[in-house]
Amino acid sequence: MQLQLVLTLCVILLCDAKLPRFRQLIQPNELPANLTQNSQTLRHRQTESKNEKTSRIADQYRQRHRRDVFDSTSYESSLIWAHSERLDQNGDVVLRWVYSDSSITFRLEARTLGYVGLGFNTVGNMRGADLVVGWVDDRNGNAQIVDCHGPEHEDLPVADDVQNYELISGYQNATHTTVEFRRQLNTCDRQDFVIGEDTVQVLWALGPEGSDGQLPKHMKSGSRPLRLLQPVSKPETIPLKHWDVRLTNLTIPHDMATLFWCKIFKAPDLPKKHHIIGYQPLIDSRPIKNGKPVADNNSFSPVHHMVLYECAEDEDKHLWNVWADSDGYFGPIRPSGWATCARPIAAWAIGSQGEFLPESVGIPLGEDGGVSFYMLEVHYDNQALHDVLDSSGIRVHYTPALRQHDAALLGAGIGVSALHVIPPKQRRYRTVGICSSECTDTTLPDEGINIVSVLLHAHGTARKIALKHVRGTQELPRISEENSYDARYQQSRVVPGGRKFKRGDTLITECTYDTTSRTKPILGGYSAKQEMCLSFILYYPRTELAGCYSMTPVKEFFETFGVKKFYGLNFTQVENIFLSSGSLENLPPQLEIDVKQRSTDETAKQGDDQGVGLMKELVIVEPSEFLNKSFMDHLNEMPWEEPLLTEQIEKSLYNGMHMTFCKKRDDSWGMPIQIQNYPAYSELTTNEASEKSCNYKSVRLPSVTKSSTGAAAHTTLSSITLLVCISLAATR
Numbered sequence: 129m130q131l132q133l134v135l136t137l138c139v140i141l142l143c144d145a146k147l148p149r150f151r152q153l154i155q156p157n158e159l160p161a162n163l164t165q166n167s168q169t170l171r172h173r174q175t176e177s178k179n180e181k182t183s184r185i186a187d188q189y190r191q192r193h194r195r196d197v198f199d200s201t202s203y204e205s206s207l208i209w210a211h212s213e214r215l216d217q218n219g220d221v222v223l224r225w226v227y228s229d230s231s232i233t234f235r236l237e238a239r240t241l242g243y244v245g246l247g248f249n250t251v252g253n254m255r256g257a258d259l260v261v262g263w264v265d266d267r268n269g270n271a272q273i274v275d276c277h278g279p280e281h282e283d284l285p286v287a288d289d290v291q292n293y294e295l296i297s298g299y300q301n302a303t304h305t306t307v308e309f310r311r312q313l314n315t316c317d318r319q320d321f322v323i324g325e326d327t328v329q330v331l332w333a334l335g336p337e338g339s340d341g342q343l344p345k346h347m348k349s350g351s352r353p354l355r356l357l358q359p360v361s362k363p364e365t366i367p368l369k370h371w372d373v374r375l376t377n378l379t380i381p382h383d384m385a386t387l388f389w390c391k392i393f394k395a396p397d398l399p400k401k402h403h404i405i406g407y408q409p410l411i412d413s414r415p416i417k418n419g420k421p422v423a424d425n426n427s428f429s430p431v432h433h434m435v436l437y438e439c440a441e442d443e444d445k446h447l448w449n450v451w452a453d454s455d456g457y458f459g460p461i462r463p464s465g466w467a468t469c470a471r472p473i474a475a476w477a478i479g480s481q482g483e484f485l486p487e488s489v490g491i492p493l494g495e496d497g498g499v500s501f502y503m504l505e506v507h508y509d510n511q512a513l514h515d516v517l518d519s520s521g522i523r524v525h526y527t528p529a530l531r532q533h534d535a536a537l538l539g540a541g542i543g544v545s546a547l548h549v550i551p552p553k554q555r556r557y558r559t560v561g562i563c564s565s566e567c568t569d570t571t572l573p574d575e576g577i578n579i580v581s582v583l584l585h586a587h588g589t590a591r592k593i594a595l596k597h598v599r600g601t602q603e604l605p606r607i608s609e610e611n612s613y614d615a616r617y618q619q620s621r622v623v624p625g626g627r628k629f630k631r632g633d634t635l636i637t638e639c640t641y642d643t644t645s646r647t648k649p650i651l652g653g654y655s656a657k658q659e660m661c662l663s664f665i666l667y668y669p670r671t672e673l674a675g676c677y678s679m680t681p682v683k684e685f686f687e688t689f690g691v692k693k694f695y696g697l698n699f700t701q702v703e704n705i706f707l708s709s710g711s712l713e714n715l716p717p718q719l720e721i722d723v724k725q726r727s728t729d730e731t732a733k734q735g736d737d738q739g740v741g742l743m744k745e746l747v748i749v750e751p752s753e754f755l756n757k758s759f760m761d762h763l764n765e766m767p768w769e770e771p772l773l774t775e776q777i778e779k780s781l782y783n784g785m786h787m788t789f790c791k792k793r794d795d796s797w798g799m800p801i802q803i804q805n806y807p808a809y810s811e812l813t814t815n816e817a818s819e820k821s822c823n824y825k826s827v828r829l830p831s832v833t834k835s836s837t838g839a840a841a842h843t844t845l846s847s848i849t850l851l852v853c854i855s856l857a858a859t860r
Contacts (some may be wrong), residue, residue: 271298374521
């Protein structure tokens, strides 16, 4: 009984020792009776409390004398920075970094004499972001940093409970502030961002002059998608030559929202086989104003993506030389012989700075390597409808120092057509393209191939892309995946250690889209307003396989949306049109006239629409409830807010029948077109190892300020009370 009384007294004392901190926040009868006012008052006081904590931690950094503060004029690191990127268009903010297996070190150079801020998030704003703020004290020249985060529902930075960023150095000159600092890739701190393989939205902010430590104020800010953990593969020691494959003064007309232009190029005359080991974009777009092209660094180039293809030309070298001397052709009307330019060797998309191949592989170049002509395909996204003079292209880097393996690129995913439909108002909608086991069994060598890198490609509503690997009935670890996809940043991803891909294995490209901001369905196509789901796979040894895709068979596609019959065309005829890339040659005469008339009536032509125009002209006969509606009108009027409807459509198109295509480098079939079921296999389970392996930190910074001393005193009193209680209990 006495022991119970002692323990009860201890609990009372312990709780009382903790109470003063809360009494300072809320006094009895202090809040108004109105609940809404109560809530607003609490939020206001919580914000004040967070700001006070942030100021307190900043004050601590001003007063502390430890490794976090340096004499900036006498110290600068000698690190070799593996990566360097401009975070803004003008180059006022430059980020350099280098990383190891467990940590990453940054150098942030910014045109400001106030603070510089850096942040990491999955979206381009600071809500929920991991932030670090640094500055150089104007009074003593010492650099300081504070580890912060953005609350989920506020745009103000708050100092973290645990400071996980370590300052290396910092200094100012007459115009710039530079700070260097490091952190662990995974700090095991819930207020910090885990830096991994996915694309990161890198945030930046500049404070005005004299804003040292005044975190909420900034004069400039922005964000840029980057992938921080990517290997450096640019060769520094081998002899390099370059070949510029570019257009010359092509006028992009203001009435073409989407334009594809193709041109043939002859390879350089080389005395022996060389290897292509990398490429870079050459963007040269000049807006036409008052009839003349002008240089304008602030203008946005309409170049959306470029692909360079090998051509498996025939024996008529004269014709190919004539084509090489021409200016090129609008994509849909290019000569039929160019269909043999089917295997990509370089694929560039907006946001990329180009690629250098892994050190063991190269792509053969020149006639001795088996190819003498190439086709450049440039996609222009000119939604602003400007007149532009363009001379863009690709700089190909090659070397006579041959590498160990001859490599090639393989295109895989969903065949580009209007049959690729993504409903609106969806948070996570999945589509899938298959490279079938029958195709790989027919075209790959007995020893299989080795995959070394992958470029994942889609458009603006894609949020995740994964390249899956299935062997038999078992899914193997994914070859490549991006869980924070951003169409503004498309760099290839090296496959660590490579991946052995055997004959008979299956490739599956899966894309996940967020269309919550859209009110109408999105169709597949080349326009930036349409969607894609593709993988460009670099592998060795070279084979004849160049493309391996799938799409939903036409009959199954339309029946999924409840349509059984159209006027004038049966499903076989419609399928033939889609198999010919939306060509109008197979249409009945009147329907062909209607489709072409609609195209000329469009204010902004969408170019090669891959069947989108046909979708607007297919008129439903059956079932009767959709009678006389065009299929596009039917799609637009479906109740997409009903989850049961969209879930059923997703399941039907994902897990249903797939029409598979297997193309060789000369555009011939590696095997006949097949219609087959989605492959049955055991899916790989995801292991959130990083989350499970962390014992999250709860340590707080020691405090030296008056306000925090009181809190520390209460903590000390609590500890003393607890010790006394334990001692009393032990003596009993």
